[in-house]
Amino acid sequence: MSTTKILITGVTGYIGGSVLGRLLVHPESKSFEIVALVRSAEKAAKISTLGVKTVLGDYDNLALLTELASNADVVFEIVDCDRLPPNEALIQGAKQRFEATGKAPILIHTVPFIMDDAHGLHGNHKVYSDLQSDEIEALPDTALHRNVDLAYLKADKEGFAKAYFITPGTVWGLAKGPLVDLGVQHNQSIQIPYLLKASIARKKAGYIGLGKNIWPIVSNADTADLHLTVFNAIRKNPETVGHGRDGFYFAENGEYIAYEASEAAGKALKELGIADSEEITPFSEEEALKYFGPYWFAFATNSLARGERSRAVGWKPVNGKDDFLASIKPEIVEILKASPQK
Missing domain, CATH: 3.90.25 (UDP-galactose 4-epimerase; domain 1)
Incomplete structure (x- = not known):
């Protein structure tokens, strides 16, 4: 069985820790080589006991981000959907990986839903489906988080990476799992x-x-499950799984x-x-x-959104x-x- 090299960021966070927990019990976990970027030496030591390779660093170390991504077949980015430089560093690493292997790495980026400025005064808002690629693509470049999305979309369009976007609404519920048990994962949302x-x-x-x-709304458990559902679908039959402009997967229930x-x-x-x-x-x-x-x-x-593409992949x-x-x-x-x- 060939080894899949996985880089995951945000493992001490509310969603990232739950995604890592699922990767650790994945049926094919023995074929995974998981690297986690962690800021705290104390937390890194605890996470290492789970069989995960930890690297000390943060999102200000752009060179490190590029280096780590250049060695990964799959990157789960679950830290920052607003700061462009760290995400560009990960994308640059993916490009280096492609140039070295000839195979486009997988970039799974977590970014919140499209929102308005209602100030709590009304509930009138366009309902977006994640199958409406044209309407998502038509969002203004100034929309919240959009500058980072565009960088991933550009990488996908140029062909050196395949980008997938996990897009949750209000994520709720106390997180559970091995990283919570170790005391290293935030168990509440924001x-x-x-x-x-x-x-x-x-x-x-x-x-x-x-x-x-x-x-x-979407529970923490269901959000983490969607990350793994998309990951599994890509591994099983990548040609049937939308990416780039067709790669938004809304998490809502x-x-x-x-x-x-x-x-x-x-x-x-x-x-x-x-x-x-x-x-x-x-x-x-x-x-x-x-x-x-x-x-x-x-x-x-x-x-307001509907996760129809998400459900279509299982x-x-x-x-x-x-x-x-x-x-x-x-x-x-x-x-x-x-x-x-x-």
């Missing part, structure tokens, strides 16, 4: 916990604007209105004794700035909206463990 931390701090659940904005998540948070805060009532109220602009920073409006956007998500709303209370409990309330 989007929902931000809302919950703010609600805990003010002792009352809140929402932005009117709370009418809508987002797709239902959707929620922001107000609904806040209602679930209000109920949980009351049950946990953090709030006096289940009442939810809008964040003032001052609170939005305080709790979410200058880009607070990003937490009140719309993003992805079968199992966690839906009821599971998402039920996850709010455990998320709050986890936050309270880290920062007990006085």
Whole structure:
């Protein structure tokens, strides 16, 4: 059995660690040579016990990124969808790999959904399907994350790499797996916990604007599964798996209105004794700035999408909206463990 050299970034992160966990129990894992880029020597030592080769470094070391990618058949990029230089360094490494082997390496890049600037005032937004390549390609170059996407698309078009984009909505749920057990992986996402931390701090659940904005949902487990589904499909029959402009794979299994998540948070805060009532109220602009920073409006956007291409390659998500709303209370409990309330 030939060896597949895999580079994965973001293994201590919420999604990256879950993807690595699945690679470690893959039926063909004995044929994988996995290299993980890790910033912490202490975490690297723990991850090494899983049979993963770790390299100390970060996304500021562009030369190292290029070198690592130049030795990989497959790159899972699960760290930064906004900074162009590190991603260009990985792409340059892929080009060197192609020049050395004559075979285009696989680049699997994780990037969030298309969003608007609704400020929580409405739920009106175009619904995108990941099968609508023309409409995705027509997005303006100024769209969020688009500059990095374009670099991967250019590499694919030039033929020295095959680019695939895993594109999740609101990723939720406490991560589980060997890296969580080792204490090296973040087990919570950003989007929902931000809302919950703010609600805990003010002792009352809140929402932005009117709370009418809508987002797709996908569990951490289903998101990691999609990475592996695409990876497996490429290995089995690469000619049937869309890449480049046809390589967007949306991760969604239902959707929620922001107000609904806040209602679930209000109920949980009351049950946990953090709030006096289940009442939810809008964040003032001052609170939005305080709790979410200058880009607070990003937490009140719309993003509507359908993962039809994802399902066509065999992805079968199992966690839906009821599971998402039920996850709010455990998320709050986890936050309270880290920062007990006085």
